Amino acid sequence: MKKNITILVLLILVLAATITGCTNNIGAASSWPGFSVSDGMAVLSYGSQIFAINTENGNRQWVYPSSAEKNVMFYAPAEIKDGQVLVGDYNHTLYSINSDNGILNWKFEGAKGRYVGSVLELNGMTYAPNADHSLYVVDSQGMLNWEFKTQGPNWSKPVADDQYVYVASMDHHLYALQLNYDAATLATDENGSKVLVSEPVWSVDLGTAVVSDPLLADGFLYVGTIDGELFKVNAASGAIEWTFEGDTKIKSIWTTPLIVDSSLYFGTEDGFVYALNVESGDTIWANPTSTGSQIVASGVALNGNVGFGTIAGNLVILDKNQATSPSITRDGGIYTTPIFQDGKLYLVVVGGDKLVYALDENGREYWAFSTKE
Amino acid sequence: MWDSLIIKPFINTLLLIYNLIGKNFGVAVIVFTILIKAITHPLIARQIKSTKAMQDLQQDEDYLEMQKKYKNDKDRLAQAQMELYKKKGIKPFASCLPTLIQFPIIIGLYQSIIQTMGNAPLQVLTLVSKIDLWLSNLFSFIPAVQNPYSLIPLNNQFLWMDLSQPDRVYIPGIPFGIPVLAIFVVITSFLQNKLISPSGGDPQANQATGMMNIYMPLLMGWFAYSLSSGLALYFAISNVISLIQYAALGKYKLKDLFKKKEKQALKKPTA
Numbered sequence: 001m002k003k004n005i006t007i008l009v010l011l012i013l014v015l016a017a018t019i020t021g022c023t024n025n026i027g028a029a030s031s032w033p034g035f036s037v038s039d040g041m042a043v044l045s046y047g048s049q050i051f052a053i054n055t056e057n058g059n060r061q062w063v064y065p066s067s068a069e070k071n072v073m074f075y076a077p078a079e080i081k082d083g084q085v086l087v088g089d090y091n092h093t094l095y096s097i098n099s100d101n102g103i104l105n106w107k108f109e110g111a112k113g114r115y116v117g118s119v120l121e122l123n124g125m126t127y128a129p130n131a132d133h134s135l136y137v138v139d140s141q142g143m144l145n146w147e148f149k150t151q152g153p154n155w156s157k158p159v160a161d162d163q164y165v166y167v168a169s170m171d172h173h174l175y176a177l178q179l180n181y182d183a184a185t186l187a188t189d190e191n192g193s194k195v196l197v198s199e200p201v202w203s204v205d206l207g208t209a210v211v212s213d214p215l216l217a218d219g220f221l222y223v224g225t226i227d228g229e230l231f232k233v234n235a236a237s238g239a240i241e242w243t244f245e246g247d248t249k250i251k252s253i254w255t256t257p258l259i260v261d262s263s264l265y266f267g268t269e270d271g272f273v274y275a276l277n278v279e280s281g282d283t284i285w286a287n288p289t290s291t292g293s294q295i296v297a298s299g300v301a302l303n304g305n306v307g308f309g310t311i312a313g314n315l316v317i318l319d320k321n322q323a324t325s326p327s328i329t330r331d332g333g334i335y336t337t338p339i340f341q342d343g344k345l346y347l348v349v350v351g352g353d354k355l356v357y358a359l360d361e362n363g364r365e366y367w368a369f370s371t372k373e
Numbered sequence: 374m375w376d377s378l379i380i381k382p383f384i385n386t387l388l389l390i391y392n393l394i395g396k397n398f399g400v401a402v403i404v405f406t407i408l409i410k411a412i413t414h415p416l417i418a419r420q421i422k423s424t425k426a427m428q429d430l431q432q433d434e435d436y437l438e439m440q441k442k443y444k445n446d447k448d449r450l451a452q453a454q455m456e457l458y459k460k461k462g463i464k465p466f467a468s469c470l471p472t473l474i475q476f477p478i479i480i481g482l483y484q485s486i487i488q489t490m491g492n493a494p495l496q497v498l499t500l501v502s503k504i505d506l507w508l509s510n511l512f513s514f515i516p517a518v519q520n521p522y523s524l525i526p527l528n529n530q531f532l533w534m535d536l537s538q539p540d541r542v543y544i545p546g547i548p549f550g551i552p553v554l555a556i557f558v559v560i561t562s563f564l565q566n567k568l569i570s571p572s573g574g575d576p577q578a579n580q581a582t583g584m585m586n587i588y589m590p591l592l593m594g595w596f597a598y599s600l601s602s603g604l605a606l607y608f609a610i611s612n613v614i615s616l617i618q619y620a621a622l623g624k625y626k627l628k629d630l631f632k633k634k635e636k637q638a639l640k641k642p643t644a
Contacts, residue, residue, distance in 0.1 A: 208522045211494070226525055249506070
């Protein structure tokens, strides 16, 4: 009998450990890797560390932090600019790291939520969207200059022209804000600091949440929503130029649109690629191209073609006439936007042997990188 | 198959309730739990009836006599027990079957709540991929019902809790958070187990039951302590409804909770 009770207790403990281990947020992957490339360096944000990779040979340049820390999780793509790597973590901290040696320049800890999207660096200012319903703008020393509060989490990387910075939010709105604000025009926050922007320049209600980065091109913003609608918005006025819903309901859009030779391409969560006329928003193809698997990663321009990664691990390559080239395939799933730069195609694949692949445009491998040493 | 039959309908029902009752996920979890309990009520009723019949049997004179008579012959005892079950019209496994049927519902509910509360990209992606418009279209005549996609991100704040995080109440002067909901879950699980567990008869079985009455509430409490408070809320409401169901159907009285069951079992036949 005692033996039975011991077995029962052990079973209960194993069950408890299994269920809590499988469902607890801390430590479990809750997003996909962030990846960016600039100036001969790639930066991978994945899990408890960020990895700087030499794009020539795939060697690890540095890792930050040097050893994994509890509760520090990175998924947002890094912004690599002016000798620094700017990246936020899931524990409400924004880091500026020296891109040469991986040493911390400064930290901004004023946010209360996760950094899911990439920050934007422009003229020494860092525009940092956070899931705590705020956009934080900090200077080159990591000091808060101003803050704009939205009504929902902010997962999208802001975009900017020489006049405004644009923020798409999960509160269903797209906002235009000035690049900088005079302190005298700002309102006081709950701590008594004059940092709050009271009113955006303009805002437009898109009906549902935006989780992808908007595209800014030739004075227009192109942005998809979680409800599967794609909008073209005038960047100066916020007026909606056109809306594309598809002939049949599009499930949802997680990708940033891509313009190649006056055609706009985007992928959908239900696995289709659409091509639209940029001016009119009309479809170019009679039917969208089915990839057979969810598309979460934005498209990549490949010498006049476009490539879309799927979570089945295929990079489906298409031209404007909807003709497909052989897909590039790796074991695992592509959730992170592929990058094509200086003749190298970078694919980040989750769940396979390696995490990052540098390939030529036919899929031949230059190098592959794994976070395991 | 599992997704299509259980998870998707559950998630879409949760979203519909959330849509209808003021966009508060805590209230949606409570209403959904009540709804599921109401649907599975006939199964619970049958389970309680069978359990009660088994408990009553253990205080039956024939049963006690049989225990004494065949105490050294387990095979003969089992045979005699089966004959007695037949004679009294009791199906010994009838109390297990409703539990087995409820099991996938409970697991599905658990998974649906976890997936609906997600607030990180992978979780929201999973949630979005499971949204079906047919249910909201069916109720579109109600002005409050919106496109379910427009509900994302869901409002996870309920009372003092962020339902996607484990529950802790911080009181000034106390250096740690108090898991109020987890404590409530332990207490209600204990009461529930005490009410439904059979008593009397085999002392070894009683010992095992006693152990279960201690370990199961602790296990449930551990889940409520370490998992998101949305799930803890589900456990708590589910326990409270079960207690009401047992009280209503099993004719239990509060004083039963404080009686020693072995003594009860021994006293009754001689009374």
